[in-house]
Amino acid sequence: MKRILLDCDTGIDDALAIIYGIRHGAQFAGIGSVHGNVPAPLAAANTLRVLDVLGAAEIPVRVGAARPIAQPLCTAEHVHGADGLGNTNLPPPKRSPYPGSAAEQIVSLAHRFPGELTLVAIGPLTNVALALLLDPELPALIPDVIVMGGVVQPPGNVTPLAEANIWHDPEAAALVIEAAWSVTFVTLDVTMRTLLREDQLAAIANAATPHGRFAWSVLQFYLDAYERRLATRTCPLHDPLALALALDPSLATYRSLPTRIELRGETSRGMAVCDLRGPQADRDSSWHDVRYVAELDIETFHHRFLDALLS
Numbered sequence: 001m002k003r004i005l006l007d008c009d010t011g012i013d014d015a016l017a018i019i020y021g022i023r024h025g026a027q028f029a030g031i032g033s034v035h036g037n038v039p040a041p042l043a044a045a046n047t048l049r050v051l052d053v054l055g056a057a058e059i060p061v062r063v064g065a066a067r068p069i070a071q072p073l074c075t076a077e078h079v080h081g082a083d084g085l086g087n088t089n090l091p092p093p094k095r096s097p098y099p100g101s102a103a104e105q106i107v108s109l110a111h112r113f114p115g116e117l118t119l120v121a122i123g124p125l126t127n128v129a130l131a132l133l134l135d136p137e138l139p140a141l142i143p144d145v146i147v148m149g150g151v152v153q154p155p156g157n158v159t160p161l162a163e164a165n166i167w168h169d170p171e172a173a174a175l176v177i178e179a180a181w182s183v184t185f186v187t188l189d190v191t192m193r194t195l196l197r198e199d200q201l202a203a204i205a206n207a208a209t210p211h212g213r214f215a216w217s218v219l220q221f222y223l224d225a226y227e228r229r230l231a232t233r234t235c236p237l238h239d240p241l242a243l244a245l246a247l248d249p250s251l252a253t254y255r256s257l258p259t260r261i262e263l264r265g266e267t268s269r270g271m272a273v274c275d276l277r278g279p280q281a282d283r284d285s286s287w288h289d290v291r292y293v294a295e296l297d298i299e300t301f302h303h304r305f306l307d308a309l310l311s
């Protein structure tokens with residue numbers, strides 16, 4: 001099984017991704033928290049709460065960047081609740097985060113497991129960018145970076161053109177795609193294909209496992225938030241999909257597209273712009289190849305997601 005280094009802003013769908021990973025046997029080398037859905041210290045506490053539910057006491061969790069590189073902190077409590085876990089107001093976690101930062105953890109684990117880690121980033125990319133600044137040799141040590149972020153076919157979810165994880169720290173995203181490693185964006189238009197059906201929600205409602213019951217309780221706030229947006233009671237599985245693809249890339253097919261992060265546009269800042277003109281188009285070296293999901297086996301993914309919660 002692959003060694004996963006996770007970076008997240010836990011967050012309801014981040015929590016579901018952690019459950020997916022643990023229940024499908026992922027070996028988490030470490031988990032870092034980042035600002036995004038909630039402030040980074042709360043995201044770390046929430047990660048530890050989820051690990052408590054799962055009885056996974058041994059995974060190192062470290063707190064990461066408190067704010068983006070070049071813009072003020074902005075959080076998303078309207079989607080995830082004031083506590084980041086759907087206002088379920090859980091007790092404090094049983095343990096504290098380890099000392100040291102999430103960016104330092106990325107560097108130290110990359111050196112401990114050279115060539116073995118898949119870095120999965122399901123929050124803003126600040127920690128990953130800081131790790132690249134700490135150690136420019138990082139791309140030689142980490143073969144694959146999977147990001148939940150960006151959107152090929154708008155709309156975005158924070159602006160008409162931008163998806164939250166890229167929009168929360170566009171400068172960081174630009175550094176990450178410029179680096180000489182393989183980056184995959186699991187984009188919003190793809191994750192929006194994973195909306196849970198009524199029968200699947202009913203199955204989760206009847207879950208008998210502690211992690212299934214936890215998932216159902218945190219999902220209520222998330223379902224409310226998406227119901228306001230979509231006018232139907234469902235929700236997408238953004239972060240669980242990114243983790244599922246990191247564990248089993250064969251759930252999808254992929255295509256590579258030259259990409260730039262928009263850093264200046266008045267209405268487009270934070271957009272991951274991908275060039276759909278094809279290989280013959282004139283382009284300068286400021287564009288970087290990013291891999292995108294093309295086809296997705298949603299049925300198998302949904303099946304595995306439910307399996308993670310129900311067994």
Ligand code: BDR
Nearest residue numbers: 011013014122164165238
């Ligand atoms: C992404 O933004 C966050 O709100 C979610 O946790 C997910 O990582 C979706 O755009």
Ligand code: CA
Nearest residue numbers: 009014122123
């Ligand atoms: Ca997230």
